[in-house]
Amino acid sequence: MTFVIHGFFSFLASTMFGIIFNSPRNRLLHCGFVGAVGWLVYLASRDLLLDGDAVKASFLGAFAVAIVAHLFSKRYRTPMIIFSVAGIIPLVPGGKAYNTMRNVMEKHYDEATIYAMEVLMISGSIAMGLVFAEVIIQLIFKKRTAAK
Amino acid sequence: MNDAREEMGIDACLLAGRLMMEAGAETYRVDDTMTRMAASLDMDGADSFTTSTGIIFSPGGQRRVKLTSIRKRATNLEKIARVNAISRLLSSGDMTLEEAYGELRKVERGNFMFPFPLQVLAAAVASASFLVLFGGDWQNMLFAFFVGGIGFVVSEKFHEKTRVKFFSEFTGSAVIGLLSLASVRAGLGSQLDIIIIASVMPLVPGLLITNAIRDLMSGHFMAGISKGAEAFLTAFAIGSGIALILSFQGVGM
Structure with missing residues (x-):
């Protein structure tokens, strides 16, 4: 049940971000789909596989976003960025960044440092997920065109 | 290629690059698009240097180097998709330079934002x-x-x-x-x-x-x-x- 609710709302949120970023109108639902896939992969791997490890889960989520976005971009011959941007947004560690700032405000610097490190690790793993997916996709498609 | 047409080709490449950069495209895509357009217009040795505040485009050979500055940046994925489509059509020969330049000017003037x-x-x-x-x-x-x-x-x-x-x-x-x-x-x-x-x-x-x-x-x-x-x-x-x-x-x- 949680996954149904989360799937629906991550789809909705990513579609809305498609509107804010002004995606082409006929690609809005695709943006939403990419976002939902990314968030569900993140959520499922965090809670079911990795015992709440958000860093590795973010890597998997971003990886899934980039793969699906790439497949869409090959299919519709549009730049990949149109699909990936809205999909990445739910993975951004906004909550942890907020907690960092809040703890700094309350002069709890030790806790703030822990949150800041987590933010850094999660952003890094999102970046790695995006880049790894891109490299792998490129390798596969290069092989295919070479075989033809 | 005569001078006027050459000038228009260079302008079209730079305009496409500027529009994409303003709309928030990745830098490698901007470079790639401009190089492809230049290649389809028979500009050998064309090269570009792109930063988020300006583009320097060299059409190669004896042709003049031009630059354009990027002053405003706003996320607009629709513009990226349109410029990309135009450059694809131009490279594949389905669109003449004049048509492509006209279309790019339309994209420049257009807003395309959701209300x-x-x-x-x-x-x-x-x-x-x-x-x-x-x-x-x-x-x-x-x-x-x-x-x-x-x-x-x-x-x-x-x-x-x-x-x-x-x-x-x-x-x-x-x-x-x-x-x-x-x-x-x-x-x-x-x-x-x-x-x-x-x-x-x-x-x-x-x-x-x-x-x-x-x-x-x-x-x-x-x-x-x-x-x-x-x-x-x-x-x-x-x-x-x-x-x-x-x-x-x-x-x-």
Whole structure:
């Protein structure tokens, strides 16, 4: 049940971000789909596989976003960025960044440092997920065109 | 190729590059698009140097080098898709240079943005959805909806008026902090933290962050660092806006 609710709302949120970023109108639902896939992969791997490890889960989520976005971009011959941007947004560690700032405000610097490190690790793993997916996709498609 | 046509070809390449950069495309894609267009126009040895504030384009041979500066940047994925489609058609020979240049000028003049009320509604719905994703209670969705929408309006309107991005994001997030605090203090909403995080999401510089990473990884260090700086500045503005409100939290309210 949680996954149904989360799937629906991550789809909705990513579609809305498609509107804010002004995606082409006929690609809005695709943006939403990419976002939902990314968030569900993140959520499922965090809670079911990795015992709440958000860093590795973010890597998997971003990886899934980039793969699906790439497949869409090959299919519709549009730049990949149109699909990936809205999909990445739910993975951004906004909550942890907020907690960092809040703890700094309350002069709890030790806790703030822990949150800041987590933010850094999660952003890094999102970046790695995006880049790894891109490299792998490129390798596969290069092989295919070479075989033809 | 005669001079006038050559001039138009160079202008078309630069215009395409500028439009994509203004709309928030990745730097390697801008370079790639311009080089492809130049190759299809028989400009041998064309090369370009792209940063997030300007493009230098050299058409190769005896032809003159031109540059264009990029003053405004706004996320507009539709423009990226259109310019990309035009450059594809030009490269495949389905479109003449004159047609392509005309189409690019149309894209330059066009706005293509969704109507502002729809964008505000989108920001509001997105904020409410994020509240659920971040584990908030259902009854707080309404507050995230309104606070997120109002925060987006404030940030956009201030940006229109002042043209200083840092200030508009700071004000937007301060308003979000204030309204969230007010709703919790009035006893209507609970979970102050989650309402604030969800409402702030529409202001988060998502495109800049992904682009900065992409550019750095593909070796465009100049553009990557400058986009990263812009993203950091935005995040800092949002954080300090919220911090300002939270620092008054304990004061007699």
